[in-house]
Structures are given as structure tokens and as C-alpha cells.
Amino acid sequence: MSYPPPPGPVYLSTTPEIPGKKIVRSLGIVFGQTVRTRGFFGRFAAGIEALVGGKSEAYLSEIEKARNEALDDLIRKAMTIGANGVIGIDFETSEILEGFIVITAVGTAVVVE
Template identity: 35%
Template sequence: MAECRTCKVKIAFWSEETRCKDCRQKHAKELTEKSNLSAEAKERQKASMIEESAQVNAIMLTTETAPNLNITKRIEIVTAECAFGMNMFKDLFAGVRNVVGGRSEAVQKTMRDSRRTALYELKREAYEVGANAVVGVDLDYVELSGAGNMVMLVASGTAVIIED
């Protein structure tokens, strides 16, 4: 006869289960509790990001100046990097789109998400050095050839303080 791997109670040899009925139920309950905890942790993290996002509300410009903004202090150059990859299904469908033509929504969505992430990180970097704006923002996409089909987005700009 086989044994339950948790409590070592004898179970039927031909059973495909490795735990007795009681231990399976206990294990399932523990897994459910863990997933509930992780859902709560995700909600707390999301609320924290929303709160931080409200604080990190820097003005972002691709130009160095604007007629209605008076820059009082240039602090430093800030950068944010976001490396992202396409999974094999996105690669497959992008390859098909390349042959038959058309837009690849999956690739566009991945690139849009990475741009938003990089710009948010740039704002956060500026906030951490005491700036309330980033000017001269530049986005550069770099293909990482050694890492499979990955692309890195680098956002850079100058963290500044502007008058209110």
C-alpha cells in the first residue's frame, strides 16, 4: 500500500492521489487562503501605486522650454529603462502579420504599455530628486539581440523645477 505524503496514512496503491482525502482538503484550503492573501496584497500594492501616482504628477515635455513655463532650477538628467519581450504567440502572430500585412495589436499593446511604464518611472525619478517637471524627454527603442526577441525602451530627460 502507498502512504499519504503528508500524514503517512496508508492509501490505496492504485490511487493516483499522493495525499489522503483529509490532507487533500486541508491542502486545498491552504492554497485558497494563500491566493486570497495574494489578491489582498495586490490590492494594497495597487492602492499604494495610485496614491504615489497622485504625488508624482510631473509635467513632461519633449521640448526644452515652453512659453508659459518658467524653469527656476535644472536639477539633473533622469532616465528610466523598460525591457520587454514578446512571448512566442505574439511573435508568431506578428510574423503572420508581417507576411499578410496589417497591424499587430498585441505588439502595439506591449509597446504602449512599456512606454507608459517608462514615462511613469521617469516621473518618479524626477519626483525623488525634488523636481516637478521633466523637459527634453526622449524615448529610444533598442533591440536586445542577445536576449531573444526583447526590446528595451529608454526614456530620458532633464528634471527641473518650474514656477507654479
Template identity: 40%
Template sequence: MIIVTTNELPGYRIEHVFGEVFGLTVRSRHIGSNIGASLKSIGGGELKGITQLLHEARHEALSRLAAEAQSKGANAVLAFRFETNEYAGSGGVEVCAYGTAVGVRPFDQQPR
């Protein structure tokens, strides 16, 4: 699955547009992470537990996006983006990956 942030894919022809696809996950931090983040925010610096939470959430959202695109018959996603929001003030995070699922073919490849 080719996933790009651009609206076009150099070297490829868009043969079919399947439409919007999404990958969504909502994650919450555990109590120890919340306490550690509160203490760390006083002194400054990276909140490593939160960084890891966001990394894992983005990876999961991206995997779900690719699975949805593939289930529609796509082999690429264009105009890919992430959107991240705090979830209901609970210390959780919502991550949405979205884009346009398409079927592409290299310019030098003949149609089937």
C-alpha cells in the same frame, strides 16, 4: 509632474536644474505573440500584440521617469524623449524615456 518635449515651458520660469533622469524597461513577447507576428508579417498589416507591448513599455518607462524626477525634487521634465531598441535579437524590446528634471514656477507666482 509636467513632462514636455520642448526645452522650455511657456509661462514658467526654470528655477533649478536637477539633471538627467531616465525610465527604463525591457519587455519580451510571449511565444504566442511571436508566432502570430510571424504569420501576420507574411500578409501585412498591424502587429497588434507588438503594438500593445510597445504601448505598455512606453507607459512604464514614462512612469519610472516621472518617479525618478520627483525623487530628485523636480516638478517638471524638459526635452523628454523615448528611445526604443530590440533587445538582443530575442523579440524583446528596450524602451528608455529620458529628459532633464527641473524645478519650475509660473511667472506670475511669487517665490517661496
């Protein structure tokens, strides 16, 4: 079942509440995911930087983009079920196969006033 998107912003929180808002209904768990792959050159550059004690800015940038994509997916899914907020947001990052990274955003979709 699909609901029209809520008017106004979608409130996001990593805590179990949204300051200044009252949670009037919980709609359940929502997930947002994206998958990234690091190419050979990305793995090579990350390996070299790790050897010399640096951090791979290119790799970190890709992780940030992927995290934002997962969060956008989470928001879309929450809006689809009529939520105007998501609480308890958490991110998980895992590698599947060699070089494939899954970023997952998970939270509880809620209706707030």
C-alpha cells in the same frame, strides 16, 4: 539624497521648455526604463501579420504599455530628486537578445514656477 515629492503635478514636455512656466533650476538627466519580452505566440502572430501587410495590434499595445511604464519610472525618479518638471523627453526602443525589448525614457529634470 532624497527629497520630498513636489506638490502638484509634474510637468512633462518633449521640447526644451514648458509653455507658461519658468524653469528656475535644472537637476540633470533622468532615465526611466522597462524591459518587455515577446512570447513565442506574440512573435508568431506578429510575423504572420507582417507577411500579409497588417500591423500587430497586440505587439503595439505591449509597446505602448512599456512606454507608459518607462515614463512612470522617469517621473518617479524626477520627483525623487525634487523636480516638478521634465523637459526634452525622448523615447528609445531597442532589442537586446532575441525577443527582449528595452524601452527608455530620458529627459532633463527641472524645477519650474
